[in-house]
Amino acid sequence: MDGSNATSVDPRDADVSGDLVTVELARSDQSALNGAIAPSRLRLSEVIRVGLGSLAARKLRSVLSALGIAIGIASLVSVLGLSDSSKSALLDQIGALGTNLLTVEAGSGFGAGDAALPGTAVATVGRVATVEATAAVYSVGVGVYRNDLVPEDRTGGISVFATDPGLMGALNGSIAHGAFLSEATRAHPVAVVGAVAAERLGIRNLDTPVELYLGGRWVEVLGVLEPFALAADLDRAVLIGDHAAETYYDVELAPTVVYVRVDEDHIDATRDVLAGTIDPENPEEVEISRPSDLLEARSAAESSFTGLFLGLGAVALLVGGIGVANVMVIGVIERRGEIGLRRAIGATRAHIRRQFLTEALTLASLGGTVGVLMGVSVTYVYATTQGWRVIIPTVALVGGLTASVVIGAIAGLYPAIRAARVSPTEALRSD
């Protein structure tokens, strides 16, 4: 090659005939092109690999942003898990105590002067076919004191009731120390002390004999009771035998409260007839309640707290989602070069969009999975320490994972669209 071959050509002087040939060829080739150059294609496995690779390259940031989601999901799962576990514990308790206990009292309504039921109440109730057991307590109307030096008005809020040995059976009560009244002791000057009353009277155990000054007479403490779940009034009472009450305190035995165990299948029907059976003339003066309703109300009250905590969990999740969106938006700005390069090696806008969406979804579902595991662990540990059965509702597991995926999709959508719009020429410019 010698120097004369080097020529300077004005581009507008291009070989016209050569151009025309090229145009012809180009046209005839246009259809061949669409077949010849296969479209860009990214396998699904590669979409995931690319997404994971990008996250792995920014481990700390990925972990921190996933942590936001994890905390949100963990709080949702643990709130649902703990609420269900505690509710089930409460329902177990209710189930063990029985929901078939009815409490009959004299009404406090109009004309109900003396709060006592007719003396025949226990007997008549016992004749109702669906009634399984009855027990009654009778107000004795005296005070009980640790000793005879305590002023009379310092009763400590402790009532004295007379009762029969059947009370423990009817109420599913249990004894903490000593024994309950029996057929033998119901006529003796002995007392059984409720859980709260024992505390107020300073009775810790019965290792040494304890005596109380009850209605001007010393009585020996026979036993101390565990708290009654369905009859809290009796926790603040000292109980003596009904025969002893008649003998020593000259009490006329008109029941203050009658406890009635009813056939499980006929609770409402029985409840409807009890008032009329006890006092046919003034059934409206008989008040019947079902103590287990109270526990159920407590359970409902706890549920309303659950709602509050769920709301807080949702806020945590939202903040986590915003964290992911934030990290993704920053990523789009920082990774303009990478986006430009990917476009240069054949990525379509859709590929870029898919990659960023995949990253957001991966972050969020990673956070979601960790969150579910955290939530389950918290529930397990707390429920176990409380002695509850561990219950993780399916809705918490499925809902937690679904929520994280949805949050990821929403958080990733805008950054993904922005990434796809990045101009590759701007991103790749050398100067």
Added chain:
Amino acid sequence: MNPAAPAIELRDVSKRYAGSPPVIALDRVTVQICQGEMVAVVGQSGSGKSTMLHVMGTLDQPTSGSVLIEGIDTSALPDDRLAAIRGRRVGFVFQRFFLLPGIPTIDNVANGLLYTGTSRSERRTAAEAVLDRVGLGDRMWHRPNELSGGETQRVAVARALVHRPAFILADEPTGNLDSASSASIMDLFHSLHSEGRTIVIVTHNESIAAALPRRLHILDGRLERDVRGSSGC
């Protein structure tokens, strides 16, 4: 594809960027790059060299005029078709390398085939062969931060070669390299050219440009001079 057509042809191509005043990056440029040619695009910073290279590689679309790749008019093609042309027929090399951090050399090279739907093992096999070709057979499992500047650019060249493109477009490939590495990269390009590859190199380095058989001088978006050792395709 038409084997007889020029590798790249710009016909009266203009590129304007909106703004006040609007920037004319390319002004009615008509040029053909033939199969097997090695061409330098020379000009000052901001003269429109990079825009021309991006337009040649379908990364950017002209405001008017048409770009033909191997005889195929790209002006009316949608995004996915253009992406396919880039992914299969064009090999880009950039001043800033753009290797993905944290992944080994072999996968950075294999990424050149990522959007072609080739399986991972096939991509790695192809990457191995190309890395051997550019003399980095012993650097396959190194990460980008374990490579020298010259090696990094070699990896980027290998990535641009791995899908057997019709031509290579290099935008200031020696801009971030010391003189020894620059010389070694230019040797690589010359040796690829001697194997029959079509290569377009944007540079503002006169001595690099002077060593190339053909030089397109760009000034203010216009093709000022087309200097070459032989005429036509």
